[in-house]
Amino acid sequence: MSKPFISLCPEITRANALNLMDWLEDENVIRYLSDSRHVSRHIEQVVSRVQLPVLTHLFNQGGRFFMAHDRDDRPVGFVRLVKSGADCEIVLVIGDRDNWGRRLGASALREGMKFAFFDMRAERLIARIHADNARSLNTFLRSGFLLDSETPTLKSFAMSSERYLQRLREDTVNDPSGIYITEIDQSRLRTLIALEDGADVVDLEHEIERAIVVEPQQVKRDVVTMNSRAVLNLDDEEMEVALVYPEDADGSEDKLSVCSSIGTAILGYREGDAIDWRTPHRTRRIRIERVLYQPEAAGDFHL
Structure with a gap:
């Protein structure tokens, strides 16, 4: 079985926007997304108002937005990074339910961390996850995030840049495909x-x-x-x-x-x-x- 692979593409096309609208209308996908309704309406308004083939600049207002592509360049989800001071918050969704359970979320998270720490120069990467979202909780915990705070409904996890670099180097030592x-x-x-x-x-x-x-x-x-x-x-x-x-x-x-x-x-x-x-x-x-x-x-x- 091939290793899970995700690449993050910063270019957002009209076809990508339609993918996003489909995903955000799926109750199973948006169950734990707090602002999914607002985002879906916003995307719909953008698609109907702007007759451009590439909509990247509209999706990057207030943060960085990436489409997550699989090995065959099919869009399967998205990652959004929003910088606030030294911290950066990540929102990660695998919208194509046929790909759930294939650990593509973990692969997308690795790519998101790379952009957050090496491009946006964040000191900490934050993820706020609904307490009942077991799949996402497991993904972030397996990736080395630590619990930062919690309420009965929301858990906040953090990864510092120092911890990220340490784990990056440790993972390479244990990886037979290391460089x-x-x-x-x-x-x-x-x-x-x-x-x-x-x-x-x-x-x-x-x-x-x-x-x-x-x-x-x-x-x-x-x-x-x-x-x-x-x-x-x-x-x-x-x-x-x-x-x-x-x-x-x-x-x-x-x-x-x-x-x-x-x-x-x-x-x-x-x-x-x-x-x-x-x-x-x-x-x-x-x-x-x-x-x-x-x-x-x-x-x-x-x-």
Whole structure:
């Protein structure tokens, strides 16, 4: 059975809005959503009033809104993040009931935490959950959230940025599909992120922070490190690429900037690894077929 996969897409189309209206009219979906009626009416008014194919700006008023897509790019739910001071509140819904029980909520939550802590720079992520919503309560508890406060009808959970980073690193150590990065690459990439700070490097920063860090002399020969060359299978199409820093990318297909979607995706993976990765327009299936050249294996530690 494949690992649950969710990507969060910031673009909201008219078709997405119609999906949302359907979900918010389902009593089983909205049972524990306090403002679902208001939201449904608002979406209906937007769809009827605005004749635009993309409605992203209307959904991001007062916060960040994402459609949750499965591995086949089908919308199955949504995530909303609202920043208030140093805190950020998350609302997460899997609206497609056919997907309940597949742990897509936990996958969507992981993606939501990534945006909250690496993009919005929240110090704490808050979730307010109805006391009877057992499915959501279990999802947030399994993901490491701690009870912050409660009333007879509402429980408030919190995740601090420090706890999030600690768990992110611990989960990687116990994950057989964890990625590896050398100390030198980590240092250089952190400097790059500081200069490129913004939404474009959110995934890269996340990957660096969750990676297992090793000395250059100890990294396995089949790991994709910076300036490595590898053969990829990208959606069943084979291609040879070099993973380079942005200043060395010349726009050709065979030089992938580490800041690009596919470049970030392959960093730290090994021969034989397969990755589902969301690019700006769709999810791609990537397999590392062969590592043709790795600077560390060749003794080129100056690269």
